[in-house]
Amino acid sequence: MSEIILHHYPLSPFAEKIRLVLGFKNLSWRSVNIPMYMPKPDVVALTGGYRRTPFLQIGADMYCDTALICDVLEHINPKPTLYPEAVKGVTRIVAQWADSLVFPVAMAYNFQPAGAAHVLKGWAEDDVKAFVQDRTQMRGGAARMPAADATGTYKSYLRRLSHMLEHHSFLLGDAPSLADFSAYHPTWYTLRQVPVLESILDATPNVRDWLLRMEKIGHGTAQDMTSEQAIALAHSSTPKDVSGEDFVALHGIALGTQVVITAESFGLEPTHGELVAATRTRYVLRRQDPRAGTVQVHFPRNGFILKKAES
Ligand SMILES: N[C@@H](CCC(=O)N[C@@H](CS)C(=O)NCC(=O)O)C(=O)O
Numbered sequence: 587m588s589e590i591i592l593h594h595y596p597l598s599p600f601a602e603k604i605r606l607v608l609g610f611k612n613l614s615w616r617s618v619n620i621p622m623y624m625p626k627p628d629v630v631a632l633t634g635g636y637r638r639t640p641f642l643q644i645g646a647d648m649y650c651d652t653a654l655i656c657d658v659l660e661h662i663n664p665k666p667t668l669y670p671e672a673v674k675g676v677t678r679i680v681a682q683w684a685d686s687l688v689f690p691v692a693m694a695y696n697f698q699p700a701g702a703a704h705v706l707k708g709w710a711e712d713d714v715k716a717f718v719q720d721r722t723q724m725r726g727g728a729a730r731m732p733a734a735d736a737t738g739t740y741k742s743y744l745r746r747l748s749h750m751l752e753h754h755s756f757l758l759g760d761a762p763s764l765a766d767f768s769a770y771h772p773t774w775y776t777l778r779q780v781p782v783l784e785s786i787l788d789a790t791p792n793v794r795d796w797l798l799r800m801e802k803i804g805h806g807t808a809q810d811m812t813s814e815q816a817i818a819l820a821h822s823s824t825p826k827d828v829s830g831e832d833f834v835a836l837h838g839i840a841l842g843t844q845v846v847i848t849a850e851s852f853g854l855e856p857t858h859g860e861l862v863a864a865t866r867t868r869y870v871l872r873r874q875d876p877r878a879g880t881v882q883v884h885f886p887r888n889g890f891i892l893k894k895a896e897s
């Protein structure tokens with residue numbers, strides 16, 4: 587199999603979720619550092635439009651969204667599992683809660699003025715402006731939740747995590763599952779990236795202890811790669827054969843049709859391409875790029891909108 591390449595940046599919480607899963611599964615991987623905000627020409631050469639962080643590359647195949655990336659890594663290395671049989675449903679449900687509800691509240695808390703000042707210390711004024719504008723545009727112009735409201739909600743979410751940790755070392759048992767990785771990344775940000783605000787963890791010491799246990803999992807073995815090398819590798823690779831995948835048609839769109847896929851929220855940059863697979867859980871688009879050649883971009887169904895491209 588071709589190498590596992592993670593396109594990410596150190597400060598990205600969702601990337602930290604995947605870095606830790608790579609460590610959990612004891613994998614070796616290549617690390618491509620990408621910009622924190624647009625423009626991201628080398629990202630878009632590979633994904634065709636999708637700009638969120640992280641995405642995973644294997645040869646000429648790009649995998650978007652951490653829920654899908656976790657499934658791909660589980661397939662590559664099934665043990666230890668992210669989805670223990672007895673809690674298979676609940677681990678995905680808790681993970682979705684953490685990714686979609688704990689994450690924005692934690693980031694609203696983390697980016698209150700004292701946290702933002704800590705994270706952005708040393709940045710040039712223009713970079714701060716560009717970053718803030720980029721994230722405001724990604725939220726569709728909506729303001730972040732006010733700090734006081736975020737603090738109250740975050741505390742209540744931390745209490746829920748704490749209750750889950752009263753009887754075992756990880757959220758759903760004696761070993762980590764997907765739920766732990768999804769709850770880890772926003773709380774890791776508080777502990778490690780905005781230590782000036784980490785006292786919010788004082789009321790739930792077992793959450794702090796769990797964070798330290800999770801952190802010990804580490805990131806596996808990573809070796810740097812440049813984005814130019816990643817693009818060249820895509821160009822010289824053949825995309826995975828997905829012609830045998832079960833076709834689940836829910837949109838009345840045939841395989842071979844030119845389509846566009848957009849995230850439901852937060853970062854609506856569209857990806858255009860030919861629909862070459864639509865399984866129960868994911869879509870695959872094939873597209874041509876002047877620099878990356880023929881590539882396939884994989885998306886989960888959950889959280890994404892599929893439409894026929896307008897001709
Ligand atoms: N549902 C997505 C969320 C990813 C996400 O929101 N990532 C943040 C960074 S942690 C992002 O894309 N920020 C904008 C950027 O990096 O350009 C996933 O699970 O991958």
